[in-house]
Amino acid sequence: MSRRAALRLAAVSAVGATGVALLAGCTEDTNDRAEVDSLVAQSQLARRDAAGAAAAIALHPDRSAALDLVRVQRTAHADALDAEIARAAGTYPDGTTPTTSPSASAAPTAPAPPPTLDQLRAELAESQRSAADSARTLSGYRAGLSASISAACATYLAVVLS
Incomplete structure (x- = not known):
């Protein structure tokens, strides 16, 4: 192999390795x-379930202990998910963290009626x-x-709300 061919091979290898590294970085970010x-999505579902359990106490005061357990634990799930989301967001170079603001709705909506136990189970x-x-x-x-x-x-479905 000539010196010129060896230099071409080295240059192509370097460019190829850089390209692979860049593509791998893009894939991981995606x-x-x-x-x-x-x-x-999981955090939103957890908050929905917690609100539903809290509202269902009005319809089922006899099940308030079980419904409050679901409310407290689903709120804790949402908080844990939000903490992981914040950790994944990282920090900016100045040390601040990214924030999101809720989107403003065009008109306020009426509160939904409390769910039945069957709706909450679903x-x-x-x-x-x-x-x-x-x-x-x-x-x-x-995971x-x-x-x-x-x-x-x-467990809520099989034991707590059965």
Whole structure:
């Protein structure tokens, strides 16, 4: 192999290695965004379930202890998910963290009526399935968090609200 061919091979290899590294970096960022989107959806479901359980106490005061347990724990799930979302967002170079503001709705909406126990069970079943699906696609701590949330929702359905 001539010296010129060796230099060409080295240059092509360097450019190729840089390209592969850049593509791998882009792929990981896309995956991280998809994982965070999944966590955001789980957080929204947790807040919905907590609000539903709190509202259902008005219709079922005899089940208030069980419904309050669901409310407290689903709020804790949402808080844990929000903490992981914030951790994934990182910090800016000046040390501040990114913030999001809720989108303003055009007109205030009337509050929804309290859900029945069957409606709350259906919402918890949806949350359980969604968290289980997320756990299968996530990795590491995020997968464990989603799996434990799925298990908790299954417990609410099978034991707490049965």
